[in-house]
Structures are given as structure tokens and as C-alpha cells.
Amino acid sequence: MSAEDMQCIPYEVAKKLVGAVMEEEHLQETNRRVLTVYGTNDQELCWFDAEDIFAEMAATEGGVPKNDDDMKAKAVELILHQIPKWAVEDLLIKMGLDKK
Template sequence: MSAEEMPCIPYEVAKKLVGAVMEEEHLHESNRRVLTVYGTNDQEICWFDAEDIFAEMAESEGGIPKNEDEMKAKAVELVLHQIPKWAVEDLLVKMGLERK
């Protein structure tokens, strides 16, 4: 299944579930960065390849912002639109947004 076909949660739901998106070093590959998504409970939800997100930003309207704070905010916005449903199914059930 491609990323385009993978069911993602709605943006508004992602905003409620996600506590932070942190840029980190990949655990097994040096010189590779990932954007790790943490829930409001501080548990890791999923991660995205930072290069993929930055490439998507470059292709989007407006491109990559020059200001670092704006760049981080835009990366987080992109990530929040792409949280896979499988990664948060248990959290959705706990919040009463979905039945198991």
C-alpha cells in the first residue's frame, strides 16, 4: 500500500492526539534525520523521514521557509496531515473516537 492509499486520521484529530514532533537522529543510520511524532501521553506514535517531509515542503506552494521557526511549523503541519490511522488506533479507542 502506498502512502497515498494509507488511511490517515483527520487533521483535527491529529491536533488532539499529537503532543510533539521532534527532529532526531535515526537510530540505525548515521547522517539520517527523522521526525518522531509523540502523543500527548509522551509515547512515540510514528516517525517520518525528515528528507521526505522537507522535499514535500519544497514542492508545495511557497516552498521551504527561510526562517527556521516557520520551517519547523510547516513541517509539523505536513506531519499532522499524514498520521496513519494504524499508528493511533488504540488512542482513538481510548478517546472514544472509534470502537474496537
């Protein structure tokens, strides 16, 4: 599925479903970082390539923040706008936000 075909959930819904975004080492590739998205139930939902997110941040107005806390907050905000629907379908059904 291409990025253009991927459906993302609304930002407001993502804020309810996402419990944490953690920067972690890629399991199979050394020197590669991923941003793993966890639900409020601590279940892994999906992950994003950290370099891709930071590059996207750099291309936006204001660029990448110099402060680590600001950078993490901006990365999480960006990710919350890009949570794929397929990653949270079960949670959406449980919340009554999507019908099968």
C-alpha cells in the same frame, strides 16, 4: 502497505493526539534525520523521514521557509495531515473516536 492504501486520521483529531514532533538522528543510519511524532502522553506514535517531509514542503506553494521556526511549524502542519490511523488506533479507542 502502500502510501495510497494508508488511512490517515483527520487533521483536527491529529491536533488533539499529537503532543510533539521532534527532529532526531536515525537510530541505525548516520547522517539521516527523522521527525518523530509523540502523543500527548509522550508515547512515540510514528516517525517520518525528514528529507521526505522537507522535499514535500519544497514542492508546495511557498516552498521551504528560510526561518527555522517557520520551517518547523510548516513541517508539523504537514505531518499533522499525514498521521496514519494504525499509529493511533489505541488512542482513538480510548477517546471514543473509533470502535473495534
